[in-house]
Amino acid sequence: DTAVSQTPKYLVTQMGNDKSIKCEQNLGHDTMYWYKQDSKKFLKIMFSYNNKELIINETVPNRFSPKSPDKAHLNLHINSLELGDSAVYFCASSQSLGDQPQHFGDGTRLSIL
Amino acid sequence: AQSVTQPDIHITVSEGASLELRCNYSYGATPYLFWYVQSPGQGLQLLLKYFSGDTLVQGIKGFEAEFKRSQSSFNLRKPSVHWSDAAEYFCAVGAGQAGTALIFGKGTTLSVSS
Numbered sequence: 001d002t003a004v005s006q007t008p009k010y011l012v013t014q015m016g017n018d019k020s021i022k023c024e025q026n027l028g029h030d031t032m033y034w035y036k037q038d039s040k041k042f043l044k045i046m047f048s049y050n051n052k053e054l055i056i057n058e059t060v061p062n063r064f065s066p067k068s069p070d071k072a073h074l075n076l077h078i079n080s081l082e083l084g085d086s087a088v089y090f091c092a093s094s095q096s097l098g099d100q101p102q103h104f105g106d107g108t109r110l111s112i113l
Numbered sequence: 114a115q116s117v118t119q120p121d122i123h124i125t126v127s128e129g130a131s132l133e134l135r136c137n138y139s140y141g142a143t144p145y146l147f148w149y150v151q152s153p154g155q156g157l158q159l160l161l162k163y164f165s166g167d168t169l170v171q172g173i174k175g176f177e178a179e180f181k182r183s184q185s186s187f188n189l190r191k192p193s194v195h196w197s198d199a200a201e202y203f204c205a206v207g208a209g210q211a212g213t214a215l216i217f218g219k220g221t222t223l224s225v226s227s
Contacts (some may be wrong), residue, residue, distance in 0.1 A: 004156075033214055039152075041201060045214035056214055090156060100145045100164070100207045100214060104154035
């Protein structure tokens with residue numbers, strides 16, 4: 001069983017489009033995260049949610065909107081995609097707020113044409 | 114501000130040789146420290162973690178790391194590298210406080226030569 005699963009694994013789309021990435025965890029964790037890994041492989045936190053409540057919102061364009069329908073899911077919706085959004089997006093989860101370690105999904109590679 | 118520095122961008126080691134990957138952190142309190150490994154096209158897998166106690170921690174795949182508070186370091190070691198260890202290695206610090214996520218270093222790419 002995959003602990004943290006993301007779909008799709010690959011996403012190729014054109015500038016200006018709107019797309020969503022889904023994340024689900026079956027670990028019973030309370031906290032979920034989105035990270036962005038750029039072309040130089042640098043990983044940076046974007047958002048974190050605890051019990052469906054937004055906790056961390058780093059300096060991310062408001063074109064990015066996370067949504068957590070329940071504790072097990074944290075989706076990422078991106079409006080008006082730009083070339084600079086091309087990256088690998090990782091979802092992660094942890095048992096509770098501030099708890100470690102975090103468990104990561106396999107990532108979604110987003111390519112903007 | 115919290116930060117993590119991995120001074121080596123790319124390291125090449127011969128198969129069977131020993132390995133040490135360096136990591137330095139900046140954090141005011143006692144940090145939670147981690148090493149993750151990322152194989153090509155894969156997600157991040159936790160190798161080991163340090164929260165408190167014994168400063169030498171053992172991880173999976175034969176890796177170990179030593180926490181040295183005086184040097185603000187958490188270097189990763191392996192006595193004998195295997196070709197399958199070729200990957201990207203990330204050191205990370207987590208404050209363990211409410212709302213704080215992992216702060217990652219920029220990673221070290223490990224190549225293994227035969």
